Amino acid sequence: MTAYVLILDDDADVATAAQLLLRRRYGQVATLCDPAGLPALLAQRVPDVVLLDLNFTPGCIDGAEGLALLDKLRAQTRPPAVIAMAAYADVPLAVEALKRGAGDFITKPWDNARLVAAVDQALARRAALQGGASAASPELMGESAAMRELKALIAGVAPTEANVMVLGENGVGKELVARAIHAQSRRAAGTLLAVDMGALPESTFESELFGHRKGSFTDARSDRAGRFQAARGGSLFLDEIGNMPLAAQAKLLTALERREVTPLGADKPEAIDVRIVSATNLEEARLFDPAVFRPDLLFRLNTIVIRVPPLRERREDIPLLLSHYLRLYELQYQRPARNVSAAALEALVRHDWPGNVRALRHACERAAILGQGAEYALADFALGSAAGAATGAFAAAAAAAAAAPLGAGAAVAGGGLPSDMTLDALEREAIAATLAQFNGNISHAAKTLGISRAALYRKLGKHGI
Numbered sequence: 001m002t003a004y005v006l007i008l009d010d011d012a013d014v015a016t017a018a019q020l021l022l023r024r025r026y027g028q029v030a031t032l033c034d035p036a037g038l039p040a041l042l043a044q045r046v047p048d049v050v051l052l053d054l055n056f057t058p059g060c061i062d063g064a065e066g067l068a069l070l071d072k073l074r075a076q077t078r079p080p081a082v083i084a085m086a087a088y089a090d091v092p093l094a095v096e097a098l099k100r101g102a103g104d105f106i107t108k109p110w111d112n113a114r115l116v117a118a119v120d121q122a123l124a125r126r127a128a129l130q131g132g133a134s135a136a137s138p139e140l141m142g143e144s145a146a147m148r149e150l151k152a153l154i155a156g157v158a159p160t161e162a163n164v165m166v167l168g169e170n171g172v173g174k175e176l177v178a179r180a181i182h183a184q185s186r187r188a189a190g191t192l193l194a195v196d197m198g199a200l201p202e203s204t205f206e207s208e209l210f211g212h213r214k215g216s217f218t219d220a221r222s223d224r225a226g227r228f229q230a231a232r233g234g235s236l237f238l239d240e241i242g243n244m245p246l247a248a249q250a251k252l253l254t255a256l257e258r259r260e261v262t263p264l265g266a267d268k269p270e271a272i273d274v275r276i277v278s279a280t281n282l283e284e285a286r287l288f289d290p291a292v293f294r295p296d297l298l299f300r301l302n303t304i305v306i307r308v309p310p311l312r313e314r315r316e317d318i319p320l321l322l323s324h325y326l327r328l329y330e331l332q333y334q335r336p337a338r339n340v341s342a343a344a345l346e347a348l349v350r351h352d353w354p355g356n357v358r359a360l361r362h363a364c365e366r367a368a369i370l371g372q373g374a375e376y377a378l379a380d381f382a383l384g385s386a387a388g389a390a391t392g393a394f395a396a397a398a399a400a401a402a403a404a405p406l407g408a409g410a411a412v413a414g415g416g417l418p419s420d421m422t423l424d425a426l427e428r429e430a431i432a433a434t435l436a437q438f439n440g441n442i443s444h445a446a447k448t449l450g451i452s453r454a455a456l457y458r459k460l461g462k463h464g465i
């Protein structure tokens with residue numbers, strides 16, 4: 001789901017922690033530590049959701065400053081959903097914030113699952129109030145016959161309680177399909193919690209999914225709800241299900257068969273009330289191989305199978321996606337709005353997009369930053385080899401640095417790399433190039449980079465890739 005989230009908190013560490021957590025999920029997450037910058041930010045674009053610290057001045061706990069900011073946000077023509085945050089669990093202040101129009105209230109330090117659930121719910125409520133998807137999140141764009149068929153299938157399946165398995169290549173939009181199913185289901189008022197099953201370490205699998213009781217293992221300092229409990233009344237999106245080890249598959253199967261889970265250290269099971277939508281990019285021949293995936297678990301998960309076609313099988317959608325994502329990044333990077341030249345458009349439509357919509361989105365980001373002409377040219381999109389993608393991304397980083405307000409211009413060193421490129425930027429480029437090399441395949445990219453899948457996902461979140 002793409003959405004524009006703003007974190008308004010005077011503590012830069014807190015703001016960054018929330019940004020890292022939320023960026024991978026929602027795409028555009030800004031932070032603002034000084035409320036004086038709020039009017040300028042709102043003048044540019046009003047966020048979909050604002051996480052608002054109620055106590056700005058250190059030592060101040062009456063929340064007056066935060067409540068005044070809340071009023072300001074609520075006065076916008078299309079006000080954002082506001083989730084109030086306070087470092088002290090202060091019930092009267094929470095009540096006051098809710099009375100003044102905040103949609104929810106969170107105490108710091110927050111529980112990650114609870115924070116994500118609160119943002120999801122705020123977005124769902126806002127979309128419902130606006131009579132559809134939020135402006136920043138057009139959800140599953142495309143008018144090709146294949147996309148119309150897909151949307152009709154989603155509309156038919158969503159209101160049922162059937163478990164759905166979404167199949168498709170990397171970056172085709174499987175998560176968007178899962179979100180559309182949830183949004184159109186009877187559970188829409190509840191949470192959709194996404195869990196990357198491939199990135200869950202085996203050692204914490206049960207604790208993450210089923211929860212734990214305080215003291216059940218060394219680091220269990222308090223009771224913690226698992227994802228199954230956190231998504232109660234809503235849907236659980238089990239992503240990358242094809243990458244689960246067989247032992248974990250057995251545990252998941254038991255939970256689904258019994259419709260209950262037992263938190264680690266608990267003596268009684270808890271009933272589960274979630275609808276399961278799962279996804280994998282595994283080819284069907286591999287998915288049906290019992291050595292890879294348990295047939296009994298497959299049977300539980302794939303009551304309905306939805307196949308999302310790759311972009312090369314619905315080329316008619318490419319112009320629409322290009323124009324949507326170019327506009328989005330022109331806005332984000334404050335670049336002029338431009339059209340794609342006729343020759344470039346023809347080549348982009350002919351391109352096979354092995355990384356599907358995600359790759360197209362990245363290419364648009366690069367073009368929006370790099371494009372210097374009156375129209376976008378094919379070269380701006382830096383399609384082609386991994387090396388080409390890396391060169392393009394380096395150039396994009398250099399151009400972004402040059403365009404940044406404080407950028408003194410990124411000088412390019414003799415070796416072709418910008419001389420002022422930080423280690424952080426180099427890491428981002430290495431990851432982007434490796435992902436491009438493997439068409440977005442996380443497992444292969446992680447292996448080549450010599451890190452775990454979980455670590456790669458953390459780095460993707462950190463770099464906003």
Ligand SMILES: Nc1ncnc2c1ncn2[C@@H]1O[C@H](COP(=O)(O)OP(=O)(O)OP(=O)(O)O)[C@@H](O)[C@H]1O
Pocket residue numbers: 001002139140141142168169170171172173174175176177239279280281321357358361440
């Ligand atoms: N039909 C679409 N309309 C608009 N954006 C889309 C569409 N399909 C995918 N995207 C965008 O492409 C990116 C990848 O989509 P998504 O994460 O849903 O793909 P995925 O199939 O789940 O990928 P992976 O298998 O790699 O996890 C996201 O930024 C998403 O917003």
